[in-house]
Amino acid sequence: MNRHVTVGLDDSTESHAAAAWAAREASSRGVALRLVHVEEWPVTPEIPLTLTEALVERYETLLREAAERARRDHPGLDVTTEMVHGRAGAELTRAADESEVTALGSRGLGGFVGFLVGSVSLAVVATSTRPVVLVRAEQPGAEAGATESGATESGAAAGGAGAAEQASAGAEDAAATGSPPDVVLGLDISRPCDPLLEFAFGTAARRNLPLRVVHSWSPPASYGYAAILDPEIGTGLGRRAAEGLAELLRPWRSRFPEVRVVEKVVVGPAARELVHASRGAELLVVGRRGRRPALPHLGHVAHAVIHHSAAPVAVVPLA
Numbered sequence: 001m002n003r004h005v006t007v008g009l010d011d012s013t014e015s016h017a018a019a020a021w022a023a024r025e026a027s028s029r030g031v032a033l034r035l036v037h038v039e040e041w042p043v044t045p046e047i048p049l050t051l052t053e054a055l056v057e058r059y060e061t062l063l064r065e066a067a068e069r070a071r072r073d074h075p076g077l078d079v080t081t082e083m084v085h086g087r088a089g090a091e092l093t094r095a096a097d098e099s100e101v102t103a104l105g106s107r108g109l110g111g112f113v114g115f116l117v118g119s120v121s122l123a124v125v126a127t128s129t130r131p132v133v134l135v136r137a138e139q140p141g142a143e144a145g146a147t148e149s150g151a152t153e154s155g156a157a158a159g160g161a162g163a164a165e166q167a168s169a170g171a172e173d174a175a176a177t178g179s180p181p182d183v184v185l186g187l188d189i190s191r192p193c194d195p196l197l198e199f200a201f202g203t204a205a206r207r208n209l210p211l212r213v214v215h216s217w218s219p220p221a222s223y224g225y226a227a228i229l230d231p232e233i234g235t236g237l238g239r240r241a242a243e244g245l246a247e248l249l250r251p252w253r254s255r256f257p258e259v260r261v262v263e264k265v266v267v268g269p270a271a272r273e274l275v276h277a278s279r280g281a282e283l284l285v286v287g288r289r290g291r292r293p294a295l296p297h298l299g300h301v302a303h304a305v306i307h308h309s310a311a312p313v314a315v316v317p318l319a
Contacts, residue, residue: 014105022103089123216270271304
């Protein structure tokens with residue numbers, strides 16, 4: 001099986017933005033790009049054959065045009081297309097499990113309001129054994145009243161033409177905040193996280209971007225009154241957290257010496273801090289613990305950031 005990056009494609013502008021992100025990622029990794037459309041329309045005698053054929057032709061055209069756009073934007077990129085029949089969540093999860101990384105469109109509400117993450121995207125993010133990235137089409141500063149309705153034929157075409165701009169969304173947002181774009185990694189230093197570190201450092205290295213590592217901590221409840229009476233207690237806990245983060249990152253700094261790493265230890269809820277850190281970032285990377293097929297699980301931090309992050313969000317499953 002060849003190495004590849006997958007994107008789940010439909011005719012929404014968010015999907016076109018995800019395709020542009022995936023094409024850039026595949027090019028940077030030196031692997032193929034796989035465009036997949038899942039057709040859930042049932043083929044039964046009750047549905048006219050002409051309507052079924054029209055739908056198939058419509059999505060074949062969608063795949064072909066997306067492939068041509070990816071090849072034009074990234075000369076030499078190997079692009080394949082595939083139309084699959086079945087349940088979108090199951091089929092995209094299966095495709096994601098065979099990929100180095102998968103990109104899906106996620107409809108944005110604009111500004112700080114966040115994403116509308118559909119059941120299909122949530123199912124794939126919560127169950128895939130490989131990293132999944134959620135990408136939205138709206139540029140920073142879009143009006144908060146963005147519609148939830150699906151894109152029209154003309155709107156989808158316009159989104160496709162402009163989707164390549166999504167790759168530079170982080171740079172534009174960063175210009176507004178006065179700092180260069182970077183990759184933000186949310187890290188829990190108390191648990192094993194090698195796949196998460198591998199993905200974040202690798203992405204920063206391939207894209208020649210700084211890596212900002214954010215570790216959030218809170219004093220145990222039992223420290224509440226003691227910390228008020230003696231501020232040095234909180235200072236000591238914060239110092240140990242910073243030392244633990246530095247120790248965890250040391251071998252990865254050596255492995256990726258070209259990546260400029262900024263360490264940040266903050267006090268407060270992790271989800272809130274990461275959503276704040278996503279403003280101006282090119283990508284926010286978080287982890288997800290385990291996989292239980294009968295009970296897909298997405299932790300509260302990952303769930304919060306995929307709904308409210310200002311940047312695309314990569315969710316990396318951890319052993």
